[in-house]
Amino acid sequence: MTIFPALRATLRPTLRPLSAALFALALAAPAAAESGGPGIGSIEIGPRPFYLVGEMKDGALKEQLAQCKGPFTAKNFSIAHRGAPLQFPEHTREGYIAAARMGAGVIECDVAFTKDRELVCRHAQCDLHTTTDILARPELAAKCSEGFQPADPTTGRKASAKCCTSDLTLAEFKSLRPKMDGFNPRGVTAQEYMDGTPSWRTDLYVNRATLVSHKEYIDLVKSLGLKFTPELKTPEVAMPFEGSYSQEHYAQQMIDEYKAAGIDPRDVYAQSFRLDDVLYWLKAEPAFGAQAVYLDGRDEENKGFDNMKPESWQPSMQELADKGVKILAPPLWMLVTHKDGRIVPSAYAEAAKKAGLGLIAWSLERSGPLNTGGGYYYQSVKPVIDRDGDMLALLDVLGRDIGVIGVFSDWPATTTFYANCMKLN
Structure with missing residues (x-):
């Protein structure tokens, strides 16, 4: 979502958007994903989630998670952020497979374009x-x-x-x-x-x-029986690119590659930081636009942004919902604050829920150790975190108190573990 180190989740219950119940049904993992997907076998989460439980502050949540032993299944609550980049190079075939083996039900490809206008998986165009x-x-x-x-x-x-990807042809990109x-x-x-x-x-x-192209990512995730969340990266070159490749061409090309591969639109969660892209999909490709995700980067675009002050959110939550947006995805810190020494939902989270917006959060385990404050993702709760186990305390507020649809993680085993323990989708 944002670049290292300061890098960068429910629905409107009316006839137009999906109801919360229907959306939960849409998120139910397919049978292949529940067993790990073809070629994956059983889900393996490794030692890290249990290490994090051991690092938690004593209390009921720690005791509950300590009793969670598996077996574990793939969960759509667990979203692989760029694959598994805590240890694997991001947006690589190997990272995607590692994420699937850790039970991520949804795999992300950040989509950029090459000089010959082919789509590839890369976090940023440049x-x-x-x-x-x-x-x-x-x-x-x-x-x-x-x-x-x-x-x-x-x-x-x-x-x-x-x-930049746009400096190279697809063949040159694939040679890197x-x-x-x-x-x-x-x-x-x-x-x-x-x-x-x-x-x-x-x-x-x-x-x-x-490295993989967007088409190769689609083929891989399809073979694994999992869901897709492609992010249309905001171009860092002037558009139309070379005078003719417009933003609309780019947004449409990404969707066209799912249609060409025969992917069910209900398995695709197209994302963008540009609200105009989401609105384009809602109009031009309503089957895909129905669960398009508006990535909220307004904290960087508007230095006056405050997750506790509704007047600083432009457009407002209700205005987003009125435009047809159904899913909003902010960074972790926007959704939480602290009170009486505890992590609690923010005014931002409460307002989004009131407007019927689905929420997806990003990105767990993107920062370094939390004993130094956690960096960008934990800025709103820095006074009440001092150990890596606090990631699970935050995850519990997101999952149970706020009711997010899913959480991006750089090491999906952690979100898979939590979702299984709490019996989430």
């Missing part, structure tokens, strides 16, 4: 310099929008580069090798710049990771 080896490939690095500039300690200038998202701003060589994996991630699975 992130190839931090997520691939492009700067180590002179013939491709030469095509970057902005070439590598080394850090200059004497002036304080930080190292930089800007390499992915790496963990990160960079070293003090790098004086391209290699030093690329060596920036955060200490709480790992490079263990980088060497054999594989």
